[in-house]
Amino acid sequence: MTRPQMTGSNNNYPTVPLGKYREYSVEEMRDRLDEFYADIDRRRTVRDFSDRPVPRDIIEIALKAANTAPSGANLQPWHFAVVSGPETKRKIREAAEAEEREFYAHRASEEWLAALAPLGTDDRKPFLETAPYLIAVFLQKYGELPDGRKVKHYYPAESTGLATGILITALHRAGLATLTHTPSPMKFLNEILGRPKSERPFLLLVVGYPASDAEVPDITRKSLDEFTSWIET
Numbered sequence: 001m002t003r004p005q006m007t008g009s010n011n012n013y014p015t016v017p018l019g020k021y022r023e024y025s026v027e028e029m030r031d032r033l034d035e036f037y038a039d040i041d042r043r044r045t046v047r048d049f050s051d052r053p054v055p056r057d058i059i060e061i062a063l064k065a066a067n068t069a070p071s072g073a074n075l076q077p078w079h080f081a082v083v084s085g086p087e088t089k090r091k092i093r094e095a096a097e098a099e100e101r102e103f104y105a106h107r108a109s110e111e112w113l114a115a116l117a118p119l120g121t122d123d124r125k126p127f128l129e130t131a132p133y134l135i136a137v138f139l140q141k142y143g144e145l146p147d148g149r150k151v152k153h154y155y156p157a158e159s160t161g162l163a164t165g166i167l168i169t170a171l172h173r174a175g176l177a178t179l180t181h182t183p184s185p186m187k188f189l190n191e192i193l194g195r196p197k198s199e200r201p202f203l204l205l206v207v208g209y210p211a212s213d214a215e216v217p218d219i220t221r222k223s224l225d226e227f228t229s230w231i232e233t
């Protein structure tokens, strides 16, 4: 049997030199990474937000950074719905709190509730109205062409996770706090935000300045030895 002609052969995209690549000396690598690590190590998930406004262009730049993430077949299978309007934020809070009440009262297992207890979370989500921006991240299970045909997406969860990681890192670099909020289930986000059924809500990112009296749990992180193994044979 002859194989069908590949339509995605590598001569579809013209290639260009890797002109923007920069190499650093090992000393520069160390300095740059020391600085980066010290900065990202200060990142904390925040649950108490200020209502202080954040300029829209700051969010736009962070989103453009997120959109540089690698993705399966470069299909960029994500969508970010950026919410700043009080009416929509209120709808999202009401729907999220309704799900969370169910979660904390019935759906969560005892084991799950025990795992969450040290974080002190509950079904009240005032930050969904207080914070200046909510970014609903959607994973596109498949793409849709203007004529309605479907385009298969590859590794959409991995790709959207990578883009979200870059978004959080970019916002932290700007001095903004984030909360990765995952009300479950999150289907209500499709309805409120008018997103198609090809998109699955991935998480809801709360973005803003921390409240001046914000507190965070005194957590620790695993040591390098605990979370890595090195195979040198």
Ligand code: IYR
Pocket: 100, 103, 116, 119, 121, 122, 123, 181, 182, 183, 184
């Ligand atoms: N979605 C709930 C519960 C929750 C679950 C996990 I896993 C967390 O790390 C934190 C909370 C809530 O937002 O309260």
